[in-house]
Amino acid sequence: MTLSLKKEKSAELTYLSGFGNHHHSEALPGALPVGQNSPQKAPYDLYAEQLNGSSFLAARHENLRSWLYRIKPSVVHGKYEPYSLDNFLSRPFDKSNLSPEQLRWDPLPETNETLTFLEGIVTVAGNGSDSSVRGSAIHLYSFSRAMGNQYFTNSDGELLIVPQAGDLHIKSEFGSLVLGPWEIAVIPRGIKFAIDPINNKSGDITRGYILENYGPPLKLPHLGPIGSNGLANPRDFLAPSAAFTDEEGHFELITKFEGKFFKSALKHNPCDVVAWHGNYYPYKYDTRYFCVINSVSFDHPDPSIFTVLTSPSELPGVSNIDFVIFPPRWLVAENSFRPPYYHRNLMSEYMGLIAGVYDAKQGGKGGFVPGGGSLHNCMIAHGPDGDTFEKASETNLTPVKLENTLAFMFESSLVYVPTKAALDAAFVQGNYQNCWANLKSRFKK
Ligand SMILES: [Fe+2]
Numbered sequence: 443m444t445l446s447l448k449k450e451k452s453a454e455l456t457y458l459s460g461f462g463n464h465h466h467s468e469a470l471p472g473a474l475p476v477g478q479n480s481p482q483k484a485p486y487d488l489y490a491e492q493l494n495g496s497s498f499l500a501a502r503h504e505n506l507r508s509w510l511y512r513i514k515p516s517v518v519h520g521k522y523e524p525y526s527l528d529n530f531l532s533r534p535f536d537k538s539n540l541s542p543e544q545l546r547w548d549p550l551p552e553t554n555e556t557l558t559f560l561e562g563i564v565t566v567a568g569n570g571s572d573s574s575v576r577g578s579a580i581h582l583y584s585f586s587r588a589m590g591n592q593y594f595t596n597s598d599g600e601l602l603i604v605p606q607a608g609d610l611h612i613k614s615e616f617g618s619l620v621l622g623p624w625e626i627a628v629i630p631r632g633i634k635f636a637i638d639p640i641n642n643k644s645g646d647i648t649r650g651y652i653l654e655n656y657g658p659p660l661k662l663p664h665l666g667p668i669g670s671n672g673l674a675n676p677r678d679f680l681a682p683s684a685a686f687t688d689e690e691g692h693f694e695l696i697t698k699f700e701g702k703f704f705k706s707a708l709k710h711n712p713c714d715v716v717a718w719h720g721n722y723y724p725y726k727y728d729t730r731y732f733c734v735i736n737s738v739s740f741d742h743p744d745p746s747i748f749t750v751l752t753s754p755s756e757l758p759g760v761s762n763i764d765f766v767i768f769p770p771r772w773l774v775a776e777n778s779f780r781p782p783y784y785h786r787n788l789m790s791e792y793m794g795l796i797a798g799v800y801d802a803k804q805g806g807k808g809g810f811v812p813g814g815g816s817l818h819n820c821m822i823a824h825g826p827d828g829d830t831f832e833k834a835s836e837t838n839l840t841p842v843k844l845e846n847t848l849a850f851m852f853e854s855s856l857v858y859v860p861t862k863a864a865l866d867a868a869f870v871q872g873n874y875q876n877c878w879a880n881l882k883s884r885f886k887k
Contacts (some may be wrong), residue, residue, distance in 0.1 A: 473717035508720025521709035532701030549813025608648030617682030655763030784825030798847030
Protein backbone atom coordinates (compact mmCIF):
# COMPACT_ATOMS: atom_id res chain seq x y z
CA MET A 443 0.00 0.00 0.00
CA THR A 444 1.29 3.45 -0.89
CA LEU A 445 0.92 5.94 1.89
CA SER A 446 1.22 9.64 1.60
CA LEU A 447 3.56 11.18 4.12
CA LYS A 448 1.20 14.11 4.27
CA LYS A 449 -0.55 13.81 7.61
CA GLU A 450 -3.60 15.93 6.98
CA LYS A 451 -6.72 13.87 6.44
CA SER A 452 -8.59 16.81 5.03
CA ALA A 453 -7.58 20.12 3.61
CA GLU A 454 -9.38 22.00 6.36
CA LEU A 455 -7.60 20.29 9.23
CA THR A 456 -4.01 20.42 10.34
CA TYR A 457 -2.69 18.12 13.00
CA LEU A 458 0.11 18.22 15.55
CA SER A 459 2.43 15.25 15.36
CA GLY A 460 3.92 13.13 18.16
CA PHE A 461 2.75 10.84 20.96
CA GLY A 462 2.61 12.51 24.38
CA ASN A 463 4.36 15.62 23.12
CA HIS A 464 3.79 18.93 24.87
CA HIS A 465 1.96 20.60 22.01
CA HIS A 466 0.88 24.20 21.77
CA SER A 467 -1.71 25.51 19.36
CA GLU A 468 -3.58 28.78 18.89
CA ALA A 469 -6.47 29.54 16.56
CA LEU A 470 -5.83 33.30 16.82
CA PRO A 471 -2.36 34.82 16.73
CA GLY A 472 -1.01 35.59 20.19
CA ALA A 473 -3.82 33.75 22.03
CA LEU A 474 -1.31 31.66 23.95
CA PRO A 475 0.39 33.57 26.76
CA VAL A 476 4.16 33.49 26.58
CA GLY A 477 5.70 32.91 29.98
CA GLN A 478 4.01 35.01 32.65
CA ASN A 479 4.28 38.34 30.91
CA SER A 480 0.57 39.01 31.25
CA PRO A 481 -0.40 37.19 34.45
CA GLN A 482 -3.49 39.23 35.26
CA LYS A 483 -5.36 38.77 32.01
CA ALA A 484 -4.93 36.13 29.32
CA PRO A 485 -4.70 37.40 25.73
CA TYR A 486 -8.07 38.29 24.17
CA ASP A 487 -9.45 38.32 27.77
CA LEU A 488 -9.85 34.55 27.59
CA TYR A 489 -10.32 32.43 30.71
CA ALA A 490 -7.39 30.15 31.63
CA GLU A 491 -8.40 26.63 32.68
CA GLN A 492 -6.22 23.64 33.49
CA LEU A 493 -7.29 20.06 32.74
CA ASN A 494 -5.31 17.44 34.69
CA GLY A 495 -5.36 13.85 33.46
CA SER A 496 -3.10 12.53 36.20
CA SER A 497 -2.80 13.15 39.91
CA PHE A 498 -0.80 16.28 40.66
CA LEU A 499 1.95 14.21 42.23
CA ALA A 500 2.46 11.87 39.26
CA ALA A 501 6.08 11.61 38.19
CA ARG A 502 7.03 14.24 35.65
CA HIS A 503 7.21 11.76 32.75
CA GLU A 504 3.69 10.52 33.61
CA ASN A 505 2.15 13.86 34.50
CA LEU A 506 -0.66 14.77 32.09
CA ARG A 507 -2.13 18.23 31.87
CA SER A 508 -3.18 20.88 29.41
CA TRP A 509 -3.95 24.58 29.73
CA LEU A 510 -6.97 25.80 27.81
CA TYR A 511 -7.64 29.46 26.99
CA ARG A 512 -11.34 29.70 26.38
CA ILE A 513 -14.23 32.09 25.96
CA LYS A 514 -16.11 30.74 29.00
CA PRO A 515 -14.76 28.43 31.72
CA SER A 516 -16.25 24.93 31.93
CA VAL A 517 -17.85 25.71 35.27
CA VAL A 518 -20.53 27.77 33.50
CA HIS A 519 -23.33 25.27 32.99
CA GLY A 520 -26.83 24.47 34.21
CA LYS A 521 -27.78 22.07 36.97
CA TYR A 522 -27.04 18.37 36.47
CA GLU A 523 -30.17 16.34 35.83
CA PRO A 524 -30.50 12.57 35.34
CA TYR A 525 -30.23 11.32 31.76
CA SER A 526 -30.48 7.82 30.40
CA LEU A 527 -28.73 5.88 27.67
CA ASP A 528 -30.19 2.42 28.04
CA ASN A 529 -27.58 0.34 26.22
CA PHE A 530 -24.41 2.22 27.29
CA LEU A 531 -23.54 0.32 30.47
CA SER A 532 -20.85 0.60 33.09
CA ARG A 533 -19.19 -1.20 35.97
CA PRO A 534 -19.90 -3.10 38.15
CA PHE A 535 -20.89 -5.73 35.59
CA ASP A 536 -23.43 -8.35 36.63
CA LYS A 537 -21.66 -11.72 36.93
CA SER A 538 -24.80 -13.77 37.48
CA ASN A 539 -24.79 -15.06 33.88
CA LEU A 540 -21.02 -15.38 33.54
CA SER A 541 -19.68 -18.65 32.17
CA PRO A 542 -16.30 -19.64 30.71
CA GLU A 543 -17.87 -20.34 27.32
CA GLN A 544 -16.17 -18.92 24.21
CA LEU A 545 -18.44 -16.37 22.55
CA ARG A 546 -18.69 -14.89 19.10
CA TRP A 547 -20.98 -12.28 17.64
CA ASP A 548 -22.08 -11.15 14.19
CA PRO A 549 -21.94 -7.39 13.56
CA LEU A 550 -24.38 -5.18 15.42
CA PRO A 551 -27.54 -5.22 13.28
CA GLU A 552 -28.63 -2.01 11.65
CA THR A 553 -31.61 -0.34 13.19
CA ASN A 554 -34.40 1.60 11.53
CA GLU A 555 -34.07 4.26 14.20
CA THR A 556 -31.94 7.29 13.40
CA LEU A 557 -29.61 7.30 16.37
CA THR A 558 -26.83 9.61 17.44
CA PHE A 559 -23.37 8.34 18.41
CA LEU A 560 -24.32 8.19 22.10
CA GLU A 561 -27.70 6.59 21.45
CA GLY A 562 -26.08 4.02 19.16
CA ILE A 563 -23.67 2.63 21.77
CA VAL A 564 -24.30 -0.95 22.94
CA THR A 565 -22.12 -2.40 25.71
CA VAL A 566 -20.91 -5.94 25.07
CA ALA A 567 -18.73 -6.70 28.10
CA GLY A 568 -16.70 -5.13 30.86
CA ASN A 569 -14.70 -5.61 34.01
CA GLY A 570 -13.29 -3.71 36.96
CA SER A 571 -14.90 -2.28 40.03
CA ASP A 572 -16.06 1.12 41.16
CA SER A 573 -13.49 1.13 43.92
CA SER A 574 -10.36 1.06 41.77
CA VAL A 575 -8.84 2.79 38.74
CA ARG A 576 -8.82 -0.56 36.96
CA GLY A 577 -10.74 -2.37 34.24
CA SER A 578 -12.48 -1.50 31.00
CA ALA A 579 -15.68 -1.87 29.02
CA ILE A 580 -16.19 -2.91 25.41
CA HIS A 581 -18.88 -1.14 23.44
CA LEU A 582 -20.11 -1.27 19.84
CA TYR A 583 -21.53 1.74 18.05
CA SER A 584 -23.79 2.14 15.05
CA PHE A 585 -25.43 5.46 14.23
CA SER A 586 -26.50 7.76 11.45
CA ARG A 587 -27.45 11.13 13.00
CA ALA A 588 -25.27 14.06 14.08
CA MET A 589 -25.32 15.03 17.75
CA GLY A 590 -26.48 18.56 16.92
CA ASN A 591 -26.00 20.82 19.93
CA GLN A 592 -25.24 17.92 22.29
CA TYR A 593 -21.74 17.23 23.63
CA PHE A 594 -20.39 14.48 25.86
CA THR A 595 -17.76 14.12 28.57
CA ASN A 596 -16.76 10.99 30.47
CA SER A 597 -15.40 11.08 34.02
CA ASP A 598 -15.15 7.29 34.17
CA GLY A 599 -12.47 6.57 31.58
CA GLU A 600 -10.82 7.34 28.28
CA LEU A 601 -12.38 6.14 25.03
CA LEU A 602 -10.40 4.26 22.39
CA ILE A 603 -12.49 4.44 19.21
CA VAL A 604 -11.91 1.87 16.46
CA PRO A 605 -14.08 2.60 13.39
CA GLN A 606 -15.05 -0.34 11.20
CA ALA A 607 -17.26 1.41 8.64
CA GLY A 608 -17.88 5.08 7.91
CA ASP A 609 -15.89 8.22 8.65
CA LEU A 610 -16.31 10.23 11.82
CA HIS A 611 -15.95 13.91 12.63
CA ILE A 612 -14.80 14.24 16.23
CA LYS A 613 -15.44 17.78 17.44
CA SER A 614 -13.60 18.44 20.69
CA GLU A 615 -12.59 21.29 22.94
CA PHE A 616 -9.07 20.91 21.54
CA GLY A 617 -10.13 21.00 17.87
CA SER A 618 -11.36 18.49 15.31
CA LEU A 619 -10.21 15.06 14.22
CA VAL A 620 -11.45 13.23 11.14
CA LEU A 621 -11.32 9.50 11.61
CA GLY A 622 -11.99 6.54 9.33
CA PRO A 623 -11.60 2.75 9.28
CA TRP A 624 -7.99 1.55 9.78
CA GLU A 625 -7.46 4.53 12.09
CA ILE A 626 -8.02 4.77 15.84
CA ALA A 627 -8.60 7.70 18.16
CA VAL A 628 -8.28 8.15 21.92
CA ILE A 629 -10.37 10.71 23.78
CA PRO A 630 -9.00 11.08 27.30
CA ARG A 631 -11.14 11.24 30.41
CA GLY A 632 -12.98 14.52 30.95
CA ILE A 633 -12.61 16.06 27.49
CA LYS A 634 -15.78 17.49 25.96
CA PHE A 635 -16.58 16.26 22.45
CA ALA A 636 -19.24 15.24 19.94
CA ILE A 637 -19.05 12.71 17.12
CA ASP A 638 -20.93 13.09 13.85
CA PRO A 639 -21.01 10.82 10.78
CA ILE A 640 -19.38 12.21 7.64
CA ASN A 641 -21.05 12.04 4.22
CA ASN A 642 -23.70 9.81 5.62
CA LYS A 643 -26.01 8.95 2.77
CA SER A 644 -29.04 6.79 3.18
CA GLY A 645 -27.85 3.20 3.41
CA ASP A 646 -24.34 4.06 4.62
CA ILE A 647 -23.19 2.23 7.72
CA THR A 648 -21.27 4.04 10.43
CA ARG A 649 -20.16 1.54 13.01
CA GLY A 650 -17.22 0.39 15.07
CA TYR A 651 -15.84 -0.58 18.45
CA ILE A 652 -15.02 1.38 21.61
CA LEU A 653 -12.79 0.44 24.51
CA GLU A 654 -13.59 2.48 27.61
CA ASN A 655 -10.45 2.33 29.73
CA TYR A 656 -11.06 2.87 33.44
CA GLY A 657 -7.38 2.28 34.21
CA PRO A 658 -4.21 4.31 33.73
CA PRO A 659 -4.09 6.17 30.40
CA LEU A 660 -3.02 4.23 27.33
CA LYS A 661 0.61 4.75 26.35
CA LEU A 662 3.16 3.29 23.97
CA PRO A 663 4.67 -0.02 25.12
CA HIS A 664 8.35 -0.32 25.97
CA LEU A 665 10.27 -1.81 23.05
CA GLY A 666 12.94 -3.76 24.95
CA PRO A 667 15.47 -5.37 22.60
CA ILE A 668 13.53 -4.10 19.55
CA GLY A 669 15.28 -0.80 20.22
CA SER A 670 14.24 2.71 19.42
CA ASN A 671 12.12 2.10 16.31
CA GLY A 672 9.25 -0.14 15.38
CA LEU A 673 5.64 -0.98 16.18
CA ALA A 674 3.71 2.30 16.54
CA ASN A 675 6.18 5.14 16.16
CA PRO A 676 5.49 8.31 18.21
CA ARG A 677 5.65 10.68 15.24
CA ASP A 678 2.59 9.08 13.64
CA PHE A 679 0.19 10.07 16.43
CA LEU A 680 -1.76 13.21 15.60
CA ALA A 681 -3.49 15.75 17.84
CA PRO A 682 -5.95 18.42 16.67
CA SER A 683 -5.02 22.03 16.16
CA ALA A 684 -6.93 24.57 18.23
CA ALA A 685 -10.24 25.63 16.69
CA PHE A 686 -13.08 27.43 18.41
CA THR A 687 -16.72 28.32 17.89
CA ASP A 688 -17.95 31.55 19.46
CA GLU A 689 -21.64 30.80 19.59
CA GLU A 690 -24.44 31.37 22.07
CA GLY A 691 -27.65 29.33 22.06
CA HIS A 692 -29.07 26.15 23.52
CA PHE A 693 -26.50 23.41 24.05
CA GLU A 694 -26.52 20.29 26.19
CA LEU A 695 -23.62 18.54 27.89
CA ILE A 696 -24.05 14.84 28.75
CA THR A 697 -21.74 13.72 31.55
CA LYS A 698 -20.97 10.08 32.37
CA PHE A 699 -20.09 9.91 36.02
CA GLU A 700 -19.68 6.65 38.01
CA GLY A 701 -21.66 4.79 35.36
CA LYS A 702 -24.62 7.18 35.42
CA PHE A 703 -25.54 9.83 32.90
CA PHE A 704 -26.41 13.45 33.60
CA LYS A 705 -27.38 16.34 31.35
CA SER A 706 -26.76 20.00 31.93
CA ALA A 707 -27.78 22.97 29.83
CA LEU A 708 -25.21 25.32 28.33
CA LYS A 709 -25.88 28.71 26.81
CA HIS A 710 -22.69 28.62 24.78
CA ASN A 711 -20.90 26.18 22.49
CA PRO A 712 -18.43 24.24 24.70
CA CYS A 713 -15.87 24.02 21.87
CA ASP A 714 -14.74 27.57 22.66
CA VAL A 715 -11.03 26.97 23.31
CA VAL A 716 -9.07 29.55 21.31
CA ALA A 717 -5.65 28.22 22.29
CA TRP A 718 -4.19 25.36 24.30
CA HIS A 719 -0.91 23.82 25.30
CA GLY A 720 0.01 20.66 27.17
CA ASN A 721 0.27 16.89 26.83
CA TYR A 722 -3.33 15.88 27.58
CA TYR A 723 -5.49 15.95 24.45
CA PRO A 724 -7.39 13.70 22.00
CA TYR A 725 -5.25 11.97 19.41
CA LYS A 726 -5.49 9.64 16.46
CA TYR A 727 -3.28 7.09 14.76
CA ASP A 728 -3.39 5.40 11.37
CA THR A 729 -2.67 1.68 11.82
CA ARG A 730 -1.24 1.60 8.29
CA TYR A 731 1.85 3.29 9.75
CA PHE A 732 2.40 0.39 12.20
CA CYS A 733 5.86 -1.12 11.70
CA VAL A 734 5.23 -4.85 12.03
CA ILE A 735 7.93 -6.92 13.75
CA ASN A 736 7.70 -10.70 13.39
CA SER A 737 9.72 -13.89 13.06
CA VAL A 738 12.01 -14.17 10.02
CA SER A 739 13.29 -17.61 10.98
CA PHE A 740 10.92 -20.03 12.69
CA ASP A 741 8.14 -20.19 15.28
CA HIS A 742 5.45 -17.78 16.23
CA PRO A 743 5.95 -14.78 18.52
CA ASP A 744 3.29 -13.98 21.12
CA PRO A 745 0.64 -11.43 20.11
CA SER A 746 2.29 -8.84 22.34
CA ILE A 747 4.61 -8.19 19.38
CA PHE A 748 1.65 -6.38 17.79
CA THR A 749 0.87 -4.07 20.75
CA VAL A 750 -0.06 -0.54 19.72
CA LEU A 751 -0.99 0.93 23.11
CA THR A 752 -1.02 -0.35 26.66
CA SER A 753 -2.60 0.64 29.95
CA PRO A 754 -0.49 -0.70 32.82
CA SER A 755 -1.77 -2.13 36.10
CA GLU A 756 -0.21 -1.84 39.53
CA LEU A 757 1.60 -5.16 38.87
CA PRO A 758 4.81 -4.91 36.82
CA GLY A 759 4.38 -6.63 33.45
CA VAL A 760 0.64 -7.19 33.87
CA SER A 761 -1.40 -4.84 31.71
CA ASN A 762 -4.77 -3.48 32.61
CA ILE A 763 -5.36 -3.34 28.85
CA ASP A 764 -3.33 -4.02 25.75
CA PHE A 765 -4.58 -2.83 22.37
CA VAL A 766 -3.13 -5.16 19.74
CA ILE A 767 -3.56 -5.19 15.96
CA PHE A 768 -3.02 -7.85 13.29
CA PRO A 769 -2.29 -5.77 10.19
CA PRO A 770 -1.22 -6.73 6.66
CA ARG A 771 2.23 -8.38 6.81
CA TRP A 772 4.51 -10.96 5.28
CA LEU A 773 4.53 -14.47 6.71
CA VAL A 774 7.97 -15.96 6.12
CA ALA A 775 8.65 -18.28 9.06
CA GLU A 776 9.89 -21.76 8.16
CA ASN A 777 9.19 -25.06 9.91
CA SER A 778 6.38 -23.35 11.78
CA PHE A 779 2.64 -23.53 11.99
CA ARG A 780 1.88 -20.02 10.79
CA PRO A 781 -1.58 -19.10 12.06
CA PRO A 782 -1.74 -18.31 15.79
CA TYR A 783 -1.26 -21.40 17.91
CA TYR A 784 -3.85 -23.05 20.15
CA HIS A 785 -3.58 -21.53 23.55
CA ARG A 786 -4.95 -20.72 26.97
CA ASN A 787 -3.67 -17.67 28.74
CA LEU A 788 -4.06 -15.36 31.67
CA MET A 789 -5.23 -12.38 29.64
CA SER A 790 -8.86 -12.23 28.50
CA GLU A 791 -9.22 -11.42 24.82
CA TYR A 792 -11.94 -9.61 22.92
CA MET A 793 -11.21 -9.67 19.21
CA GLY A 794 -12.75 -7.58 16.44
CA LEU A 795 -12.28 -7.44 12.69
CA ILE A 796 -12.06 -4.21 10.68
CA ALA A 797 -11.50 -5.67 7.22
CA GLY A 798 -10.73 -8.86 5.36
CA VAL A 799 -10.19 -12.30 6.83
CA TYR A 800 -8.35 -13.12 10.06
CA ASP A 801 -5.74 -15.79 9.37
CA ALA A 802 -6.81 -18.13 12.19
CA LYS A 803 -10.51 -18.03 11.32
CA GLN A 804 -10.74 -18.66 7.58
CA GLY A 805 -13.18 -21.51 7.74
CA GLY A 806 -16.71 -21.68 9.00
CA LYS A 807 -17.95 -19.41 6.17
CA GLY A 808 -19.03 -16.11 7.62
CA GLY A 809 -18.07 -17.01 11.17
CA PHE A 810 -15.81 -14.08 12.00
CA VAL A 811 -16.71 -11.18 9.77
CA PRO A 812 -15.85 -7.45 9.74
CA GLY A 813 -17.86 -5.76 12.48
CA GLY A 814 -18.17 -9.01 14.45
CA GLY A 815 -16.38 -9.95 17.65
CA SER A 816 -15.26 -12.87 19.80
CA LEU A 817 -14.48 -13.28 23.48
CA HIS A 818 -12.05 -15.79 24.97
CA ASN A 819 -11.73 -15.25 28.70
CA CYS A 820 -8.96 -16.13 31.17
CA MET A 821 -7.50 -19.64 30.59
CA ILE A 822 -10.28 -20.63 28.17
CA ALA A 823 -9.00 -22.61 25.19
CA HIS A 824 -9.17 -21.20 21.67
CA GLY A 825 -7.25 -21.18 18.41
CA PRO A 826 -7.55 -21.82 14.68
CA ASP A 827 -10.76 -23.39 13.46
CA GLY A 828 -10.72 -26.88 11.99
CA ASP A 829 -10.67 -25.82 8.33
CA THR A 830 -7.79 -23.41 8.94
CA PHE A 831 -5.74 -26.06 10.74
CA GLU A 832 -6.23 -28.56 7.92
CA LYS A 833 -5.16 -26.04 5.31
CA ALA A 834 -2.29 -24.48 7.29
CA SER A 835 -0.68 -27.74 8.30
CA GLU A 836 -0.50 -28.97 4.68
CA THR A 837 0.37 -25.75 2.87
CA ASN A 838 3.73 -24.99 1.25
CA LEU A 839 5.71 -22.64 3.49
CA THR A 840 6.70 -20.11 0.86
CA PRO A 841 6.54 -16.41 1.77
CA VAL A 842 2.95 -15.22 1.84
CA LYS A 843 1.66 -11.71 2.24
CA LEU A 844 -1.53 -11.17 4.20
CA GLU A 845 -3.21 -8.20 2.54
CA ASN A 846 -6.33 -6.15 3.09
CA THR A 847 -6.87 -7.50 6.57
CA LEU A 848 -6.99 -5.82 9.96
CA ALA A 849 -8.04 -7.56 13.14
CA PHE A 850 -7.48 -6.28 16.66
CA MET A 851 -7.67 -7.34 20.30
CA PHE A 852 -8.67 -5.60 23.50
CA GLU A 853 -6.72 -7.76 25.94
CA SER A 854 -7.33 -7.45 29.68
CA SER A 855 -5.84 -9.05 32.78
CA LEU A 856 -9.37 -9.03 34.25
CA VAL A 857 -12.12 -11.36 33.04
CA TYR A 858 -14.59 -9.72 30.67
CA VAL A 859 -18.16 -10.12 31.88
CA PRO A 860 -20.58 -10.15 28.92
CA THR A 861 -23.65 -8.00 29.38
CA LYS A 862 -27.09 -9.59 29.38
CA ALA A 863 -27.81 -7.69 26.18
CA ALA A 864 -24.78 -9.29 24.49
CA LEU A 865 -25.63 -12.79 25.74
CA ASP A 866 -29.27 -12.54 24.67
CA ALA A 867 -28.62 -10.65 21.44
CA ALA A 868 -29.95 -11.99 18.18
CA PHE A 869 -26.44 -11.47 16.78
CA VAL A 870 -24.69 -13.83 19.24
CA GLN A 871 -23.60 -17.04 17.48
CA GLY A 872 -25.03 -20.07 19.24
CA ASN A 873 -22.81 -22.48 17.32
CA TYR A 874 -19.36 -20.92 17.77
CA GLN A 875 -17.81 -24.08 19.26
CA ASN A 876 -18.69 -25.95 16.08
CA CYS A 877 -15.71 -24.31 14.34
CA TRP A 878 -13.43 -26.62 16.34
CA ALA A 879 -15.70 -29.72 16.22
CA ASN A 880 -13.99 -31.22 13.16
CA LEU A 881 -10.52 -31.20 14.75
CA LYS A 882 -9.99 -34.97 14.67
CA SER A 883 -7.18 -36.88 16.32
CA ARG A 884 -4.22 -36.87 13.92
CA PHE A 885 -2.04 -38.89 16.28
CA LYS A 886 0.11 -41.55 14.59
CA LYS A 887 1.95 -44.04 16.74
FE1 LIG B 1 -5.84 -15.75 21.84
